[in-house]
Each structure stands twice: as C-alpha cells, then as structure tokens.
Amino acid sequence: MSVTHTVPPIETGRSGLQKLLRARESGLVVLIVALIAVTAAIQPTFLFSDGGWRELLRQPTILILIALGEAIVIITRNIDLSIGSILCLSTYTSGWLFANVEGIPIVLVVLIGVALGAFLGLINGLLVAFLRVPSLVITLGTLYAYRGIAILWIGPHFIRSSWLPPEFRALGTMQWVGIPVLLLLVLIVVLIVGWFMTSRRAGRDLYALGSNPEAAKLFGLSERRLTLNAFVTSGALAGLGGLVYLSIYATGDARVGTGYELEAVAAAVVGGVAIVGGSGTIWGVALGAFFLATISSALPVLGVPSLWQQAIVGIFIVGAILLDRVLFLSRTRRAKRKGSES
Amino acid sequence: MTDAPLLQLTGVSKSFGAVAALVRADLTLEAGSIHALVGENGAGKSTLVKIVGGLYQRDGGEFTLEGRSVDFHSTRDAKEAGIAVIYQEPTLFPDFTVAENIFVGRQPYTKLGLLDRARMRRETRELTQRLGVPIDPDREARGLSIADQQVVEIAKSISVGAKVIIMDEPTAALSGVEVDRLMGIARQLRDEGKGLIFISHRFDEVFALCDRITVMRDGTYIATNTTSETTEDTIIRQMVGRSVENLFPKQETTAGAPVLEVDDLTSVGVFENVSFSVRAGEIVCFAGLVGAGRSEIARAVFGVDRYDSGSVRVGGSAVPAKNPAAAMRLGMGFVPEDRRKQGLAMEAGVQSNITLAIRDRLSKFGFITASMEEPSARTWATRLQVKTHALDTEASMLSGGNQQKVVLGKWLATQPKILIVDEPTRGIDVGTKSEVHRLLSELAATGVAVLMISSELPEVLGMADRVLVVREGRITAEIARADATPENVMYAATHAAGDDRETAA
C-alpha cells in the first residue's frame, strides 16, 4: 500500500505478513486458473462451451455458501457439523411451499428457507453459547436430529420439478452477460459476508473472539452473543444453500446434503481458515470452495476416474493444512526474529 | 478540569468466593501526575485495577471519576469514561495487525463502509512514532516482543484519548533501554495532563518516575507517600508490615557434595552461559526481577524446555536434554511456578496428583491401581498437613496454599536428590508460607539439594544459603548468605553484570 512516507521506512513486518496472506488467496487463484487452463487445454469444451462455462461457474455456488457459514463458525473457535441436515430441511421446505401454497411469491419462499436455516442455527447457537457445551458434540447431535426430522417428514417423497414455478427454475440457468445469475447472487452474498467480516466492527469482533478469547473477555466482548451470531449466520447460509440447490437441481429428497458438513470444513480449511479460530478470510474461503468444487468437475473431464476424485480432494485438504502450518511457523519465526532484532 | 481528583477510590472491597482480594482500598489520582501502586504479590493491586477498568464490579466502597460517582458494568463503560488499562496479561489479538489491535472495537470506517485501514495505519504510525518506537502497523501482533506489545497497548490507550492510563507491571518483562523509553513516554503523557497509575515491583523505577506512592497490603490501603519525602525503607516497611525473621525457620546445614551441576547452559535469546551448582543440603536461590529468565533456566535444566548448548549433570551423571522423565529418574524434582497449569491437574483428586510423578515406581508388573497409590498419597498428605478430609478431593477445591502443598508432596514423593522450586509461595498466605519454608529447610537438612526461585526478596534472604542473581538471562552475581542484603541483591538484579559486583553489605 502506498501511504505517504512521512515516516522513515520502518520495520518490514508488513511485507512478510501481507505477502503471505495474499499468497493464500493468490495461490488459490493460481491453482484454480491452472486447473481450468489444464483441463480446458485437454478438453476445450470444459471452458469454451455454454454448458461448460455455466457449470464451471454454477456448480461451486452451494459449496461456497455453506463454506462461508462454516468458516464464520470456525473463526470463532467452534464448528458446525449440522449444515448438511439444515440444507436438506431448507430445500424440501422450500419445494414443499411452492407445491402447497398456491402462488406463493418466490421472494417469500427464499426468506422462509433462509429463516428456517437461521432458526436451526439458532438452536445450535443457544445450546453452545448458554450451556457451554462443545460445539462439536452439539452439532453432531443436531446433525442426526435434523436429518432424522427431515427423513421423518419427507419420507419417500421428493420435490418434482413441476412443483416449482417456472421463474424459479429459470433462475438456475439464467445468465447475465454470460455469467450465471446464481453465481452473481452468491457473489453478492460473498461480498456482503466478506465486507462484514473484513470491514465491520461486528465482523472483526468474531475474529477477535477466536483469536484470543481471554483478551476478548478483558476487552468486553460478549462471547455468547458472538457465538450465537456465528451459528445463526451459518444456519442461514446453509438455508440459502438449500434454495440454490433447489434452483439448480430442481429436485430434492431426504438425502440432500449428506456429508456436506465435512466438505464445508474442508473448503474453509483449504481457503485458509485455521481450525483453532481467529484467522482466515472470506475471500480465501470462497476461493477454497470454488477450487474444491472445480476439482470435482474437472477431474472426470481430465480423464481421472471419478472414483479417485475423493482421494485427490483428500490430498488437497491434508496438503492445505500442512501448508498453512508451514506458513504459520515461518511467519512466527520471522516475526520473532524481527522482534529480537529490534 | 474540576477541583475534584481525576480518580478517587475510597474503602473499595472485593471478594472472590472465600478470598477477600480487596478489603479496604483507597486511591486518589490527580490529573497530570504519575501515581505508583506497590505491594506484595497478591496485595490486590491488579484486582483494584480491574475494578477501575470495569472488568470486576466492586462489592463496596466509593469510586468517583472527576468528582462524579461511577459504576462500570463492563470494560466498555470504563473505556468510554476515558480509562485505559494495560493489564498484566497481554491482551492483544495475535491474528490482528498492530494497527487493528490499536483500533479494535472502534475501527474507523471510510465513506464506503469499509474499514479505513489507511487511516488506522497512518495513525498507528504517528502514535508509535510519537512513542519513539516505530512498529510496522501492518505486521501481525503474533510474535511481537513483550516490549513491543507494551508499546502497542500504550498506543491504544493514547489513541482512545484516555484521561486515566493504568499500567499493571508494564516493566516486568522489559530491559533497561525499554524501561527508559517507557518512562519517557509516561512522563510525556503526564505532561499532557493525563493521570497515570503505575504498578511495579521495582523501586528504582517507582522512585524515578512517580510523584506519589500508595502502598497496599493484604487488600488494604496502608499509606500514600509523596516520593520526594519518603525512602525505599519506609515503603518496604509499609509493604511488609511485619518482622520477616519468624517467617523463615531456616536450619543451619553443612553443604555436601555438588548434586546439580549446570555448565555453560545457553538457549539463544532466552539465557546465556549459565553455570552454577547446588550441593547436597544447600538451598540456593535464584533472585531477580520478573522476566529475568529464572524460570526458563530451571525449565531447561529439568528438560521441559530445550536448550542450545551446555550440559546438566545430577550426581555426576549427564541429564539428557528435553526429557523430564530421565531427569526425574536421576533424582530431579521440579515444582513449577504456575501450579494451576503446570503443577496440578486441577480436576483430578489429591491422590492422583500426588502420585502422578511416581506412577512408574508404584506400579507392579506394569499395573497400577488406586489402592497401590493410596499409601503414598496418604503419607505425603499427612506429612504436609494438606487441609482436606478425603484423598479424592479435587485439587481445584483446595485453597491455594494447600494446592501448593499437594504439588510439593507430589515432588517430595519422588524422593529427589535435587528439588527445584519455582515461586513456591506465590499467592500463599503468610501462615502457609512459613510452613512451606520450614519444609524446604527440613528437606535441605536431610541432605537434599534445593534450588529455589523467588521474586520475594525477604524469602530469598531468609531461606538462601547462597543467592544467585539473574538478570536478562545471565547470572550476574553470587552472594553468600552472610553477605546478602536487600540492597545488594536488588542492585545486582537491576544493574548490568560487572557494574559493581560485590556491593558489600
């Protein structure tokens, strides 16, 4: 950053830190571009076709949304394992509303879906914040409980695409200057969440809580309120993810979203969120989710049998946390060296 | 500005459950002055500060700010009222940049609703510049040196425009240059009309910097002195307030062969060329200021921390580095300074705590049961008179002194040849304190070598056969019991080695 240097050039901590922070996101961008480039070189339709282009940009949307929510929770030193089940309930509820409430406005359904997610997140948050029980256990419990409710309620039924109003279904494929509208909407969400987390005090408080809970307490931050906020946001984003699922796949049953929780954690970790909280950017998470989703769609095109896909994703996850640790250690070491020099 | 003092506390009290941290505390701070708050460990200084900072609510007493009675319910209230506190524990957010740490909770926004990072950066730069310590605003707080953390905290309090700035032992971990710099900043702030409260155990600083000195003891206000009209002796007498001799039932022993021999131990950046030995039956004390590196040396000797070069021997055999289990087998014991975290499993019972370090020795054919542990636990609990009615009482339910007895018991049970005790009486009431002292004396009398670390001068003087003064990671003086006086120990602790080594008594 070029601020007027009225001050003599001082310690160079910034270059180290900022560069490395950027290395995470730019590194992901490079990886994504390389992945797309290689895939497109081997199979041009992956990029240079309407369908290829659209799916490239559209398929990551769900993972991006739920990974954002997961990231916020992790940033506060918690974890949310229930988002897959929340997503399922939101998907089906929304489809059910379209089918059973004649002429219900799409906006209202979206609001209800998101509100349902937020409500389920609120239950998680209340249990974690007020009873001081570990979020891992609580959300593991609600992972089962919410899924059970979904299966109990939905049973063998499923959302038929004919239930959905044509305008809603069109949302899935609609494009604006060549970009899927869904991606644009998700990007807006990313921007809002990113803006909130990087540029609003309330968002920074969430980082502060995860970064040093003791200091946060000395500082007068309310741990309960922040924890609650994080879980509600995570639930709401999972609810929104359910609606995006509905608009892309125009279907949904009681099995939707199974296993998404670990994918979301993985995307957050790959995106640079430390599992111990306090650090990681929303942009990194969005890129991490985009990257993981793109691997999933690129590997079959690259001729990698899709059965090996998960192993490769696993390598990327382990690699990403390892890399994170190495960067962290070198950062700390550098900072220490500087500290002792001064 | 009104005639009323900037800040006034009268008869403030505060208890934590059964512990009365503050009984009756008074303090009057005038604008444009620096007020020292001194007292022994546990005198209640930090508690008082936390009440002023809004972290704790007082149980009773008066608290006025510029003449108005105030009642803070959160740290936010205090901040808004213009009170900034730099706590004893570092309170920075390691993942935030220096600039953001300074502005946390009140980050400026741009017109677009983004954080105005440029402005934070600029102001941080100006602030740190003004404090004479240019710290890169964009670096992460993680890994900042204690001194730099201190500067950031001070910058934070200046930038909120605080009228009252409280520093709780800010110099504890600072070196001479850094202390001078900090004192310069403090004077500058005073000249700007702010009121400062300065807590320190170092009298030279207190006398050099402060206008007034308030002394506290056992949670109670003792006296307020004008610096120019008082002496160190007066302050110490007010602080301790009792004759020290009967607290230290030191038995005379004759030192035997060297048990612990430490040779040229160095851990880069922490301590350097540390050599000393402790002989059987001898109590050797590490004296020095907080942060001098005494604990670090001891931890490295025991093997909990790594070291870069040098050697440690017990009874002639080399102790492998980084292996406490091996050190224990050779007969070393270690009572760490933080008994809640390092010395005990707080949620485990007295018995499991006492027998943890001898679990291998108690086992038969590789197995161990509670009934095999019980005799040892009973023996040591009885010998140390631990006040509890059952052996499975959770350690967290004991009082601090009794917790410390359990830690001592745990290590005495290992029947060490050399026992290292780090701050064995920190936070312990005087009665238990003298029991601990008697115990250590008796132990030495049976031929055990004792290496004691203490920040309390009377304890050092009362117990030690030999005093080793540590300053900035080096042993700067060795003073025999007969020669040890508060003056020469303090002098060695605060002045660089070789300045004047043998300031005789």
Add this chain to the structure above:
Amino acid sequence: MSQTTLAPSASSPAPERQYLKHGKPLWRRGLLRTESAIILAVVLLVVIATFTVPFFAQPYTYQTMILNAAPVLLMLLPVTLIIITGDIDLSVGSVLGFSSAIFGLAFQAGVPIGVAAVLGVLAGGLVGVLNGVLVTIVGLPSLAVTIGTLALFRGIAVGLLGTTSITTFPTDITRAMTAPLGGLPVPVVTLAIVILALVFGALLHFTPFGRGVFAIGLSPENAAFSGVRVNRTRLILFVMSSLVAGATGVYFTLQYSNAIGTNGLGFELQVVTAIVLGGVSIWGGKGTILGALAGGVLIAALNKTLQLAGIGSDTISIVTGVALIFSVVVASVAGFISRRRRSKATAVAVGT
C-alpha cells in the same frame, strides 16, 4: 484474613490429620456418574423392551445387536483414549474402508488370507502413523488432520476397488465371523470386544501409561512437567486407533463377506457419538472405557428396540441426536450446579 493464620501454624504443628479414602460414600461415587446413568439406561431399556416389545426377549436379539454394533464397539475403544487426551480421530471409518480394500485386493491377488489380513491391519497402522506424525510432530490440530485423512483414505479405498467388490472369501471363515460363541447367545466377535475392552480398560485405568493419558487430557503442561512423554503417548494412541480400525476393517470385510470401498462409511460419527454419550468429555481428561462401551451398547440397544417396535430409522436418528445433546447438556448443568454448591461449601469452610 492473614492475621489470624499468622501466629500459630509456623511453630506448633497441628495434630495428625486423618484422611478418608473418598470424600463421598460409595453409592454416590458409583451411581452419580454419566457411565452409571448410561448403564442404567441400557438395563432399563432392555427390561422395558423385554416386557413391552414383542420378540425382543430372544437370544437372536442379542446375537444380532452385537453383530451390528461390533465394528463401532471395537473402534471406539482406542478412540476413547484419544479423546481423553483431548484429541480426536475422525478417520477411523475411512481407515476401516482402506484396510478392507487392501485386505480384499491382497486376497484377490492370491495372497494367503491370513497374510492378507495382516496386510490390511498394517495398512491401518500406517495411516495411524501419518495421523500421529501430523498431529504431534508437525503440530496440526487433530480435528483438521483427521477430517483430511477421512477424505483421503476413503478416497483411496474407493479408488482402489472401483466398481468391483471382492466377495470370494472362503465361506467357512465368513461363517465363523458371525457364528455364536459356544452356546452363548452372542457372536464370537463378542470375545474380541471383551478382550480388547479389557486390554484398553486396563491400559487406561490400571497402568502408568493410562495415568499419563488422563494427565495429558487434564493439562498437557502438567503432564509434561510430571514426566509424561506427551507427544509419544499421543502418537502411540493414533497408531493404536488405526490398528484397531484396520483390524475392524478385516473383520467387517469377512463379516459381510465383501470388500468394497464404502465399507464403514460414516462410522466415525457413530464412534464419537457412542463415546460422548458414554460420558467421555470431548475436552479431554475425563471418561472411562466402560462408559464409552456402554454408550455404544446403548445406541445399539436403542436401535434394536426401536426397530423391533416398528419405529423407522428416521426416528431412531432423531433419538440418537437428542440423546447425545441431552447427555452433554445434563453433564454441563450438573457440573454447573456442583460448582455452585462447591463454592458455597468452600466459602463456609474458610469462613469458619
């Protein structure tokens, strides 16, 4: 407060103290614990089911209940120790699948079945070394590491086996896996569960090593200061966990006579659920093998009962989730109350 204590204690030692072995009577120590509550719940469930659920009171119920739960019951034993140290291992389900794949492929390639089984178990052990090294030497959080290896090893298992499933295991061996144990209404695997439970129970509760495990969970620093080899202990536990998961993989393969990549899918959460339900603290330092095992048995019995009562898997899922939340919430509330009572008690004690 100090004035009162100043004078006497220094000189005149107080009369010898007498210590009770335990602060609370046996019944309170024994009964007011999560694991007793869980065992009680199992017993109640079985008694109620015996009288109210048709067909429950049959040997076949117990036979199949244990068969179905065996993989989880086996794997939860070492994972309990890991959780007591404050770590977690989420990769056990994938390790099961991975070892199943290695075992199957080796067997298919003509390796004698015994050797193939050993290879399967060792493959699991190798995974444990990777987990353990990443956690202890590199210093990564175990949750992140094992989520990563959860994906990695499942992926390798699925990738290795592809669409094939290896089913040609000798029937005499596969039969033997599910055969009843002697004349008892339980399958042979019960023996393995009991033996391993005794081994891990003894290791955790009756050895110096186990003392160290608890010490690490209660305070890693205190453990290190007390001569516990903290990282070595953690590494050993990760390897044990994966070895047992590997062995379970071989057993599972033979039990269902099928090596496919998806074997053991989702078992990691079942394992953690059982352990936490059994009163083991996810924060480490507290818990018993008996409790964890009881948690696993409770879930198995709950499943069996509800299935026989004609209740669907959806409801069973809800019941499991709610039971889990309930168990930690109750523990948390109980802890809160006892802390309140305790601080009152000490206030009184010191005041006098």
Add this chain to the structure above:
Amino acid sequence: ATALLLTGCAGGSGTASSTDGGSAGGGGDSSITVIPKSLGNKYFEASDKGAAAAADELGMTFKEVGPTATGSADQVPFIQTAIQTGQKAIAIAANDPTAVCNDLSQAQSQGVKVVAYDTDTDCRDVFVNQATVDGVAEGLVKLTADHLGDEGGTIAILSGGANAANLNAWVDAIQALIKKDHPKITVAKVAYGDDVDEKAYQEAQGLMQSIPDLKAIIAPDTVSVKEAAHYLSDTPEYQGKVWVTGLGLPSEMKDYVDSGIVEQFGLWNPEDLGYLASYAADALIKGDITGKEGDTFTAGKLGDYTVGADGEIVLGPLFVFNKDNVGDFSF
C-alpha cells in the same frame, strides 16, 4: 397403470426350504416385509406401493422398512427384525447382494420366504426381475441404434451406483450387445452417478463435454436418465446433438419428453414389480411355488407367471414411453 405384461419363461432349480413356521414365532396370518434399497427413493416408493396393494388383495400384513443410507450393511438390521417379528416373507432390493446374504440365509432357515426384487441377491427363493438382462439391453440398444441409424457413432453409458448388481449386469449386456450387433457404435465411457441427483448431473456434464462427438447417452437408472435429460434441457448447445434414453420414471421424464429433450425411454411399471413381488411371496408361502423352474402361479391382475431358470420371475419386456403415452402414468 395398465398392465405391461408378458410372461417369463424357462425353469431351474429353486431353493428348497423348510415349511416350518420358524422359531421366531409370530401370528398365523400371512405377512410380508418389503426392504427397498433406501427410504426416500422415488422408484421404490412406486414399487412398494404396488407391493402394498397386492398384499392388501392377498390379506397379508404389509410393512415397508429400510435404511436411510445405502451402505453395504445398512439393510441387515431390517432383515433381522423381519425374522424376529415372524414375518412370513421378505422382499428385498439389496444394495449389496453379498453383505445381506448371511442374514437372508438365516431368514430362509427360519422358514421365511425371501423374494429378491429389482436387484438379485445370492440368497433368495425367487428373484422377481423387472425385465431380463437381455431384455433391458435389447430394448435400450434398439432405441439407440434406431436413432443413430446406419452411420452409428460414439455413445456413453451413465449408470447409477457403481456396485449395483443389476445395473452392472445391464451395462455389461448393453456393451456386449453393441459389440456384437452394432459395430458402428462405440461405447466411449461408463460413468457412475451414484444414485445422487447432483452427482449424476455432473457426470452427465462430464460425458457431454469430454466426448466431443458424443451422439447418445444410455442411462439405465432412473436418477441418471433424469439428470442427463435435466442437463440437456439446461444446456441448449447439446440439444439435438446428444440423444438421451434409458430407464426412467414417466412422472419425472414427462417434462423432458413433452419439450422434446428426450424422445423415448423405457421402463417397466415399478408398481407392477412390487405387486408381482408380493404375489410371488404369497405363492411361496402357500407352497404354490418353491422357486423351481416351471412352477406357475397367478399374480392377480397381472395374470399367470412361470418361474424361469435360476428362480427368476420376469415381469415382462421393457415398456417404451414416448410423447403419446408418457402422460398416462402416475408413477
């Protein structure tokens, strides 16, 4: 639904089983437990509805239970429960034909009649097959070959679960048949959608993109064919270029047929499949058939059936749906 029938043929050895009511006890009334691959599956919803209707006609107690996930061992507890509750028959569509075998044998030894439907398993009395393997392969290949005409071209197969025995059998048969009869047609790739909507959708995309001269996709399971059509309808550039057929549910495919995305696809009536399974179970219980080749029984409105080789009862040939009839079905 109208009947889509034709009788199976041939004979074979059935599994003889004891006629004893079984130690598990239970009421004297006839009863059947139907275990689909998983709950919440549309196709099985339809088949189990048919099974329930037949059970109703026959006066059997009907129960549908199943797991929520499709793991290899997930159906096992439901078999055990059926044995214990003294069910007279089990009809099962196994996720993993081997993993359930042990418990199914146990059931048989307890006198429970085991009917496999949709997917065969190794341990059953009869297998109610929706269509012969060759029948499915012939039907789908014929549709495709007719469309491609003389010049042939490159096609791909999009299947469901990689471990589903019936799907794998069909896929093998389709490939063999094409090799034998249609040398101009090449099968470029077999992909697996795992019975999961989004996965099948992505795989369909992968096929169309990675095989530039792809002319057709044969998708022998209902999720795959629906998602292939779904991807096609979302992606106009492949419309008219790639032709999709397979085995689909008319209710799910109607939109795509109506809009011309898909011309024709095949299936049997899943309700009839379940219906036949219940009647077969009843016939086994009553001793009308034992699973031996040549045994005959009457399956209500579906008419007469003969047990074929290997205890197979074939529902009928593939029924082909197109624009004209796709609206006539409720499943």
